[in-house]
Amino acid sequence: MSPTKNYDRVAKTFDYFRKGDMRRWGRSQKEHFSQMHGRVLHIGVGTGMEIINFPPDLDITGIDLSAKMIERALWRGKRYPGKFRFCLMNAEFLAFPDDTFDTVVTVCVFCTVPHPVAGLKECRRVLKPGGKLLMFEHVLSKNPIYGLSLKFMSIFTAALEGTHLDRNTVENVREAGFKFIAEKNVYLDIVKTIAGTK
Numbered sequence: 001m002s003p004t005k006n007y008d009r010v011a012k013t014f015d016y017f018r019k020g021d022m023r024r025w026g027r028s029q030k031e032h033f034s035q036m037h038g039r040v041l042h043i044g045v046g047t048g049m050e051i052i053n054f055p056p057d058l059d060i061t062g063i064d065l066s067a068k069m070i071e072r073a074l075w076r077g078k079r080y081p082g083k084f085r086f087c088l089m090n091a092e093f094l095a096f097p098d099d100t101f102d103t104v105v106t107v108c109v110f111c112t113v114p115h116p117v118a119g120l121k122e123c124r125r126v127l128k129p130g131g132k133l134l135m136f137e138h139v140l141s142k143n144p145i146y147g148l149s150l151k152f153m154s155i156f157t158a159a160l161e162g163t164h165l166d167r168n169t170v171e172n173v174r175e176a177g178f179k180f181i182a183e184k185n186v187y188l189d190i191v192k193t194i195a196g197t198k
């Protein structure tokens with residue numbers, strides 16, 4: 001099943017399974033995303049659950065490759081205290097000119113992008129010089145036991161839903177050409193906030 005069809009299929013129940021994440025990570029997301037400024041691109045907006053953790057008065061464009069996900073995000077976008085628009089788009093092929101955005105935001109997205117470095121290079125391309133990449137992602141643990149478990153689980157999650165739990169996202173950010181600023185562990189070293197600049 002293609003990623004688009006998979007996310008269209010789960011759109012109706014997506015919020016139900018993510019509620020626990022929002023309760024756990026809400027405070028960490030608000031702190032990390034307080035750095036958002038100017039014109040913002042939100043990669044993989046999904047059903048828009050994270051919008052509540054964004055600071056107000058920004059001009060945000062949320063993209064997703066699933067029309068069904070975007071349909072369910074619309075009401076959250078309308079309630080955002082600023083500008084929020086949605087576009088159907090693939091993270092690996094962003095239909096925006098170079099140097100368009102001040103901030104690019106991702107939340108648990110680059111575990112599913114088929115070619116993560118290519119997607120991150122697109123993020124870098126559409127950022128203005130000095131623009132910020134703010135990521136909230138789960139990554140491969142450096143702990144041998146956790147790391148092996150995540151690699152084993154990825155065999156199944158990648159086959160079933162295209163989710164890779166064994167991505168080295170921090171290294172992918174560097175490989176995409178970002179100047180590395182900071183990484184912070186939110187849960188062990190599996191869930192992290194990552195910040196980089198163009």
